[in-house]
Amino acid sequence: MTPIDTNYDGYVIWAYAMGAAGLLGVLAWTVNRLANAKRKLDEAEREDAGGGGGP
Amino acid sequence: MAVMSFFHNPHRFMAGSKWPAWGFTLLGVVLIVVGFGIGFFRTPEDFQQDERARMMFVHVPAMWLCMFSYAFMVGASFISFVWRHALADVAAKSAAPIGAVFTAIGLMTGSIWGYTTWGTWWEWGDARLVSVLILFFIFLGYIAVWQAMETPQKAARAAAILCLVGAVNIPIIHFSVEWFASLHQQSTFMTTDNKTTAEFKIPMYLAALGYLALFGGLTLLNMRAEIMKTRADILLQRRQAAD
Numbered sequence: 001m002t003p004i005d006t007n008y009d010g011y012v013i014w015a016y017a018m019g020a021a022g023l024l025g026v027l028a029w030t031v032n033r034l035a036n037a038k039r040k041l042d043e044a045e046r047e048d049a050g051g052g053g054g055p
Numbered sequence: 056m057a058v059m060s061f062f063h064n065p066h067r068f069m070a071g072s073k074w075p076a077w078g079f080t081l082l083g084v085v086l087i088v089v090g091f092g093i094g095f096f097r098t099p100e101d102f103q104q105d106e107r108a109r110m111m112f113v114h115v116p117a118m119w120l121c122m123f124s125y126a127f128m129v130g131a132s133f134i135s136f137v138w139r140h141a142l143a144d145v146a147a148k149s150a151a152p153i154g155a156v157f158t159a160i161g162l163m164t165g166s167i168w169g170y171t172t173w174g175t176w177w178e179w180g181d182a183r184l185v186s187v188l189i190l191f192f193i194f195l196g197y198i199a200v201w202q203a204m205e206t207p208q209k210a211a212r213a214a215a216i217l218c219l220v221g222a223v224n225i226p227i228i229h230f231s232v233e234w235f236a237s238l239h240q241q242s243t244f245m246t247t248d249n250k251t252t253a254e255f256k257i258p259m260y261l262a263a264l265g266y267l268a269l270f271g272g273l274t275l276l277n278m279r280a281e282i283m284k285t286r287a288d289i290l291l292q293r294r295q296a297a298d
Contacts, residue, residue, distance in 0.1 A: 008106040011171050015164040016095060019113035022160040023087065023269065026153055027080070030273045030280070037283035044290035 063141055065282050076275035083269025090116075090262030098254050108255070110168045116263040117161035118187070120270055122225055124154030125190060127274075128197070129222045132215035142278070144211040147218060148201055149277035153270055155194035162187060173238045182231035183239040186224055193221040207285075 094112030101108035128147040135143035165184070170176045178184055197214055204210035227234075232241045243251060251259075 008171055011167050012095075012106050012109050015110040015113050015167045016091060018163045018167075019091070019117065019160050022156050022163075026156040026273060027084070027269070029152070030276050034276050034280040034283075037280040037287070041283040041287040041290075044287040044294075047294055048290045 065141060065286075068142055069279060069282060072275050072279060076272055076279060078272070079268045080272030080276065083265045083267070083272055086261050086265030086268060088265075090258045090260075090265055094258035094262065098258055101255075104172070107168060107171050110164055111255075112258050112262045114161060114164040114168055115259065116266040117157045117164065119263055120266040121154055121158040121161050121187070121190060122228060123267070124150050124157055124270060125194070125218075125221070125225055127270075128154065128218050129225075132218040135211060136215045136219065144207075144215070145278050145281045146274065148211075148214065149281055150270070150274045151194055151197050151201075153273050153277070155191065155198065157266065157270070158187065158191040158194055162191060169238070175238075178238055181238050182235040183228065183237050186228045186231050190221075190224055190228060193217070193224065197221070 090112060094109055098109060098112075100106055128150050131143045131147035131150070134140045135147065162184075165187075166176045169178075169184075197217055200214045200217055201210045204213055231237060232239050243249065
């Protein structure tokens with residue numbers, strides 16, 4: 001088995017980077033999803049109000 | 056029960072959830088930054104694990120919250136299954152991707168910590184590691200069920216059943232280090248015999264509260280997105296039917 005480098009700084013930094021990337025990723029994904037849903041709803045409501053909805 | 060019936064109306068939920076959603080999200084980010092900051096820069100080296108102990112402030116709250124997320128989904132699925140509560144399905148569906156990310160963070164950081172401590176990135180014979188991996192696949196399966204079914208009603212029913220069946224994995228994860236021989240250490244924080252000093256407890260609890268607040272905030276934001284999307288789809292379908 002390859003001996004492990006006992007300078008652990010790199011591993012610790014990697015763990016924090018992965019944690020931060022995961023948390024920021026899910027935060028960005030949620031905000032993007034919310035913005036898309038809001039845009040879609042605004043468009044649908046505008047069409048619904050403007051179009052009259054029937055013959 | 057009163058809260059459940061109050062939020063049965065999505066309009067009421069939308070009116071009351073906007074500021075709590077953003078407030079919890081912001082609180083979560085602040086607590087995590089402070090907790091990680093103290094853990095990374097201020098906490099002293101551990102006498103046994105030296106620098107490696109700093110990984111606990113990322114790894115342990117992620118593991119707590121992945122189990123909490125799943126327990127939350129089980130509760131919501133149960134409410135959905137028994138009472139057909141309109142928002143319970145939305146709550147469970149919204150929590151799933153966040154729980155999956157917490158599980159992924161727990162698995163990846165645990166793997167790094169394991170390599171530096173046990174000399175291996177992964178051990179298939181270890182019940183704790185494998186049961187958490189199974190939890191991750193259950194999260195993915197739950198998300199896939201929502202995508203795969205042809206109607207939201209069928210998807211909600213199937214996803215709720217999967218979630219309730221998968222609940223059996225949660226006690227297995229928790230007790231795996233006691234029931235089976237494991238490389239993983241036994242519980243340190245959630246015991247009556249907690250000897251951890253304040254230098255470790257403070258950043259740990261700050262980070263854990265941050266993860267919890269972030270989970271609450273992001274779940275509420277996702278629920279809001281889901282409700283907006285559903286309302287937009289209904290309006291579009293109504294428009295198409297009228298044309």
